Amino acid sequence: MSTTATTKIALKHKIIVGVDYGTTYTGAAYVSTKECGLSDIVLISTWPGPTRDTETVFKTPSRIAYPADNPRISSKRWGYQVEPGMTAYSWTKLLLDNNTPLTEYDDSALNKASGAGILVLPEGKTAVDVVADYLGEVYSHIMNTIAKQITEQTLSLTPIEFWLSIPAIWSDQAKAATRTAAERAGFGCSLLRPQDTIFMINEPEAAAITALEKYTRSSRGGSVKPGDGVLICDCGGGTVDITTYLVNQTEPALKFEELCTGIAGGKCGSTAVDRRFYQLMSERFGDAFDTLPMKRKGPGSDFMKRFEIIKRDFGFSDEQTIFGIPINMALSVPNPCHFDDEERLVLLSSEDLKEMFDSVVEQILNLVRQQIRDANAESGNGVITRIILVGGFGDSEYLRKAFHHAFEAGSGGNITITVPDSPQAAIVQGATLRGLEGFRCSTRRCRRHYGFSWGIPFRQGFDKENDSYIHPFTGEKMVRGIMNWMIAKGEKYSEGHTCTVAVTHSASTRQISIPLYSCDLQYAPERNDEPAINRIGTIVSDLSNIDLSGFEQKVIGGVVNSNVTYTLKVIFGAKEGVLKFKVVCQVKVIGKAMINFTTDMVHSS
Incomplete structure (x- = not known):
């Protein structure tokens, strides 16, 4: 085929790549837009590394090892390339959302895990750095895999649309951090591939697209019908997301909407069972276990690989069993009920495993019960007809x-x-389907309140004098710190929904800085100093290109101040997966608006 013909074919089509970066494992899939649907999606099933058990594996471990920690390697090792004995970094995804307070449904052992040497970072690197390093290796493998199928030349000319899945419970900072790491890893537009794009989709919505596509096209397991409420319980390694959808139609195309506000979720996935296992080991063996290097007991070690097999199979049999896990520990007086000193085996009973599972499973059940109550309150009792379990932990027979x-x-x-x-x-x-066929949730529910803090005329007998000030232009007595909530928790919105707020800014500089706040309560407070209100970050925009002479001006303290009026637009539900902002002044969009997150993360839109 000629180069010209190849170019025409490549430009006519594009490739859709789905990436599921998980706490414990990562998967990827791809399809060409000239294909038809779910059956045409290619799951990447070959991942490099000597530690995989079989030739075909649909996911690779989310871990990475650096030469600085492992003198016998000369380059980064990732996934199955990380061998037992290597110092590696795992569960880093959870650190992207490290500034979000734990909820009642989060694993209580999560903070203690860092003390066990798991949720840690290499010296001099941030969570975004480590995730970017890991995803960079994943990106290279995806590109090499696709190139083998369509040739390097065709790939170089074919645009790629990347869809990364993210937890629905993610904070706005964590979403921005995930996108930044992915962009630094190579996903999306770059100098070498300027035609590529990157979008993000919530994990439960992605799971709903797959599950509803299957259950509305097939009668296996009982088909889903219009009017059915379907609860997606996405139980991953680190997080659990609960979202409920109402099926509007199945023919000629699938249409569904978010039924009620998704539950606030929790960091109580399958790694919570691992953390309880570590706690049990520490309680039973003390320093003998605690002082073991992580390369002998951490994720990817022979010790944890054996536990993973036991954990995965737990629930298929009711028979009481004693499981043995090899590990060499120096115990002065070993308890024969817990350690086989001759065979060097940690001994676990079925009852031990049940206790590890039960507290985690109960947290997940409570999340689901709360979501069912919310759905019933919204649409009447019995609206939910089906629960679909997805994710790595969703495959647990015990669950x-x-x-x-x-x-x-x-x-x-x-x-x-x-x-x-x-x-x-x-x-x-x-x-992948989201990009291929445009399947999407028609309307979503906002998971939290968003708004800004304003000054309003002082209300005598109601507002505190300490919160009052005199407006520099009008001389009116005002009160600061009053919240203007532009979108409420539970409010419906569609993709690209824009909230518009008129703002008056009185200052002597041309740079605007406006704090953006959120609140997870059902009913948001009026003032920004309430403990339940979180400051997400500061929206910054530049008025340098605006003629200020048309606005009221006043000399205050020897400095000319302008009373500028403009419109701030906040865009929710953008395919990019992060909040986007526009500032309109004098009927034109001015400069670039961006948010400086409280994590010092900056994302431009």
């Missing part, structure tokens, strides 16, 4: 049985519990 006993018919409920084929792949398939 599935717990859901069956809690919600399914015959157990006091009337909700069907289903686990789709390859639940670990549901998210990455859905992310």
Whole structure:
């Protein structure tokens, strides 16, 4: 085929790539826009490294090792390339959202895990640095895999649309941090590939796209019909996301909307079971276990690989069993009930595992119960007809049985519990489908209140004198710190929804700085100094290109101040996956608006 013909074909089509970067494992899939649908999506099933158990694996471990910590390697190792004995960094994804306070549903052992040497970072690197390094290796592998299928030349000419999945519970800072890391890793537009783009999709929505596509096209497990409420329980390694959707139509195309505000979720995924395992080991063996190097007991070690197999199979049998996990520890007086000194085995009973699972599973069930209550309050009792379990932990038989006993018919409920084929792949398939066929949730529910703090005329007998000030232009007595909530928690919005706020800014500089606030309570307080209100960051814009002579001006303290009126637009639900901002003054968009997050993260829009 000639170069000209190849160029025409490449420009006519594009490639959609879905990426599911998880706390414990990462998956990817791709498809060409000339293909038809779910059956055409190619799951990447070959990942490099000697530690994988089989030739075909649909996900690779989310871990990375550096030469600085491992003298016997000369370059970064990632995924299955990280061998037992290497010092590696795992669960780093959770650190991207490190500034979000723990909720009642978060794993109480999460903060203690850093003390066990897991949620740590290399010296001199941030979480974004480590994630970018890891995703850079994933990006290279994805590109090499696609190149083998379509040739390097065709790939170089074909635009790629990347869809990265993110937890729905992610804070705005964490979403921006994830996008920054992905861009630094090579995803999206670059000098070498200026035609590429990067978008983000919430993990439950991606899972819903896959699951609803399957269950509305097939009668296996009972088909989903218009009017059904479907709860997606995405149980991953680090996070659990609960979102409920109402199916509006299945033919000729699938349409669905978010039924009620998604539950605030929690960091209580399958790694919470691992953390309880570490706690048990520490309680039983003390310093003998605690002082072991992480390369012998951390994620990816032979010790934890054996525990992972036991954890994955737990629930298939009710038989009481004693499991042995090899590890060499120096114990002065070993308890034969917990350690086989001759074989050097940690001994775990079925009851031990049950205790590790039960507290985590109960947290997840409570999340689901709360979401069902919210859905019933919104649309009437019985609106949810199906719960679909997805994600790595969603494949747990113990978890599935717990859901069956809690919600399914015959157990006091009337909700069907289903686990789709390859639940670990549901998210990455859905992310790819989102780009391929444009499947999307028609309307979403805002997960928190967003707004700004204003000054309003002082209300005598109501406002505090300490909060008062005199307006420099009008001389009127005002009160500061009053919240103007532009979008409320639970409010419906569609993709690209724009909230517009008229602002008057009195200052002597041309740089505008406006704090943006959020609140997770059902009903947001009036003042910005309430403990429940979080300052997300500061929106910054430049008025340098604006003629200020048309605005009222006044000399204050020997400095000319301008009373500038402009419009601030905040865009929710953008495909880019982050908040976007525009400042309009004198009927034109001025400069660039960006937000300086409280994490010192900066994202331009």
